Amino acid sequence: MLDARTRDRIGAAALTLVGATILILLIVQTSRSLPSWDGEAVTILERRLAPLRADLAARGLSETGKVGYVSRVSQGENLPGDSSSGGRDFLAAQYALAPILLVNSPDLPLVIGDLPGPESVAPILSANRLAIETDHGSGAYLLRRAE
Amino acid sequence: MIVLLPFLTGLALTGIAWPRRKAEAAETLLLAALALGLGLGAASLTFFASLVAAGTITSAFFVTEVVLLLVLGRILLARNERSRDEVVTAGRGRERAPRLLVAATVVMLGLAVAAYVVLFLDKPNGGWDAWMIWNLRARFLYRGGEHWKDAFSTLLDKNHFHADYPLLLPALVARGWTCAGAESRLVPVAIAAVFTGGTIALLGSSVAVLRGKTLGLLATIAIAGTPDFLHYGGSLCSDVPLAFFVLATLVLLAREDQESEPTRGFPFLAGLSAGLAAWTKNEGLLFLALIVPVRLATHGRSGLARAVRELLWLGAGLAAPLAALAYFKLALAPTNDLIEGQSAGGFLEKVADVHRWAYIAREMTIELVKIEHWGTSFLPVLAGFIVIVGAKVEPAHRRSFALAAWVTALLALGYFLVYVASPHKLEYHVGTSHRRLIVQLVPAGLFALFLAVRAPAPSPGTLRDAKMREPGKPD
Numbered sequence: 001m002l003d004a005r006t007r008d009r010i011g012a013a014a015l016t017l018v019g020a021t022i023l024i025l026l027i028v029q030t031s032r033s034l035p036s037w038d039g040e041a042v043t044i045l046e047r048r049l050a051p052l053r054a055d056l057a058a059r060g061l062s063e064t065g066k067v068g069y070v071s072r073v074s075q076g077e078n079l080p081g082d083s084s085s086g087g088r089d090f091l092a093a094q095y096a097l098a099p100i101l102l103v104n105s106p107d108l109p110l111v112i113g114d115l116p117g118p119e120s121v122a123p124i125l126s127a128n129r130l131a132i133e134t135d136h137g138s139g140a141y142l143l144r145r146a147e
Numbered sequence: 148m149i150v151l152l153p154f155l156t157g158l159a160l161t162g163i164a165w166p167r168r169k170a171e172a173a174e175t176l177l178l179a180a181l182a183l184g185l186g187l188g189a190a191s192l193t194f195f196a197s198l199v200a201a202g203t204i205t206s207a208f209f210v211t212e213v214v215l216l217l218v219l220g221r222i223l224l225a226r227n228e229r230s231r232d233e234v235v236t237a238g239r240g241r242e243r244a245p246r247l248l249v250a251a252t253v254v255m256l257g258l259a260v261a262a263y264v265v266l267f268l269d270k271p272n273g274g275w276d277a278w279m280i281w282n283l284r285a286r287f288l289y290r291g292g293e294h295w296k297d298a299f300s301t302l303l304d305k306n307h308f309h310a311d312y313p314l315l316l317p318a319l320v321a322r323g324w325t326c327a328g329a330e331s332r333l334v335p336v337a338i339a340a341v342f343t344g345g346t347i348a349l350l351g352s353s354v355a356v357l358r359g360k361t362l363g364l365l366a367t368i369a370i371a372g373t374p375d376f377l378h379y380g381g382s383l384c385s386d387v388p389l390a391f392f393v394l395a396t397l398v399l400l401a402r403e404d405q406e407s408e409p410t411r412g413f414p415f416l417a418g419l420s421a422g423l424a425a426w427t428k429n430e431g432l433l434f435l436a437l438i439v440p441v442r443l444a445t446h447g448r449s450g451l452a453r454a455v456r457e458l459l460w461l462g463a464g465l466a467a468p469l470a471a472l473a474y475f476k477l478a479l480a481p482t483n484d485l486i487e488g489q490s491a492g493g494f495l496e497k498v499a500d501v502h503r504w505a506y507i508a509r510e511m512t513i514e515l516v517k518i519e520h521w522g523t524s525f526l527p528v529l530a531g532f533i534v535i536v537g538a539k540v541e542p543a544h545r546r547s548f549a550l551a552a553w554v555t556a557l558l559a560l561g562y563f564l565v566y567v568a569s570p571h572k573l574e575y576h577v578g579t580s581h582r583r584l585i586v587q588l589v590p591a592g593l594f595a596l597f598l599a600v601r602a603p604a605p606s607p608g609t610l611r612d613a614k615m616r617e618p619g620k621p622d
Contacts, residue, residue, distance in 0.1 A: 004604035011536040019372020023258040064294035099291035
């Protein structure tokens with residue numbers, strides 16, 4: 001039977017060695033796939049929507065107001081009820097454009113078009129009876145209800 | 148100066164409450180860690196109160212903080228003039244820790260800092276909840292001007308944005324941006340680092356004060372080596388701040404247990420800390436509901452008079468955060484998604500579903516026992532540590548241990564029951580939150596564990612010194 005001092009030493013050594021090993025593994029594995037400082041997904045989306053925020057502010061929507069939101073996916077997919085698989089773009093757009101309230105609907109006088117990609121935006125605009133107010137590039141549009 | 152204001156306020160608060168003694172290094176570190184957290188909590192309350200009173204962000208919060216600091220400073224000076232230093236050290240301050248263990252702790256802390264930095268660089272905007280909930284709310288407060296209450300609009304989807312979550316962190320971040328004059332990404336990072344480092348310091352120093360430096364260092368190693376604690380600390384969410392206030396409450400009540408005569412200061416600060424836990428996250432409300440009855444139960448019938456007096460001071464400490472929380476919940480916050488999504492029939496059906504209980508138990512157990520770089524804790528290693536070293540709760544720590552162990556266990560049970568009754572899809576709800584819930588309990592659980600570990604065997608040198616020491620002569 002080991003005496004108390006030996007058991008203390010073994011216990012302390014085990015705690016330290018396992019803890020240190022876990023941390024070293026964590027550091028090595030995480031640092032292999034670090035994004036660049038400005039290359040993280042939320043930062044990229046924020047940068048893309050920054051001109052829209054300035055545009056809204058110029059229209060008097062800087063401290064309050066609400067705008068609609070359309071994307072290339074359905075309203076349900078913009079804001080999935082119980083899923084961790086989607087919905088990030090809508091949530092990140094709300095984060096980028098706060099304190100303006102983003103409503104997951106095209107039925108508002110002003111609507112944010114979050115439509116990156118090479119595909120045409122025309123079908124989405126016609127399906128939702130929207131027209132381009134301002135094209136800020138990179139798929140960021142300020143849209144309005146078509147007459 | 149404005150950056151230091153919360154810390155100075157915290158120092159004044161803890162200075163007033165603490166028995167006037169010549170403190171050992173561990174007790175000084177304990178005071179500093181508490182001062183950091185409680186000071187930030189007080190700054191959050193001041194900022195929120197100023198925002199409510201002025202209707203927008205003004206310099207009122209700064210003036211209030213300065214006045215508060217001056218008042219507390221004056222009380223501290225007056226108290227120090229009235230009383231002299233007692234030459235008493237709590238716990239085992241004179242014990243000398245093995246040098247190798249000190250070196251190992253330094254290495255572990257270095258690795259923890261490196262891991263924390265890497266985790267932050269991996270997600271510079273913080274985890275999903277950091278930007279979607281906490282920093283989004285901070286943006287509404289900071290950018291919203293007179294319309295800051297839009298942060299609690301019913302237009303914000305409550306399943307994702309959780310506009311009913313309390314405001315400790317968003318108010319602190321908005322305060323930091325106001326002080327900096329810009330939305331610096333470093334503000335939430337600095338606040339998260341203070342709470343993460345503060346929790347490590349609080350656990351290590353409190354165990355050192357109560358159980359001796361050797362166990363204090365081992366407790367530091369244990370928490371610094373818990374990857375998910377660092378992960379959620381670096382994710383800029385509210386889980387680690389909540390864990391800090393839960394631990395601080397338990398530590399302050401444990402310090403009260405070391406006093407032969409009841410104090411006013413420790414229960415007051417414990418009440419403040421418990422209130423700040425509820426001001427941090429909704430889970431803190433469960434902690435608040437538990438702490439009083441469990442504390443009463445651990446006092447037993449013989450200590451009823453002391454318990455009642457203690458509860459009065461605890462209630463006094465609770466007053467400010469509870470008032471802010473009551474105003475927030477009654478006047479601003481929308482209904483909680485877990486409550487709104489509930490129906491009587493659905494609730495009973497879920498509670499009667501054995502599969503739900505089994506699923507939650509399985510997921511929580513897997514998370515607790517797995518050892519990998521992404522694991523919540525190295526619970527199996529801690530279990531092995533206890534088996535090797537042995538457990539013995541000393542009579543002086545029985546009440547403190549019972550409180551910490553029961554509160555941790557009942558919080559875990561409470562979280563479990565919330566899952567059982569959850570109106571959300573169970574796999575989604577458990578999968579997106581069980582790791583963070585466990586992290587909230589890690590510091591309190593480690594505190595209970597290190598109150599129960601057998602005290603280290605004295606080294607031969609210490610025994611020789613003790614034998615040579617003349618009876619009655621202080622060492």
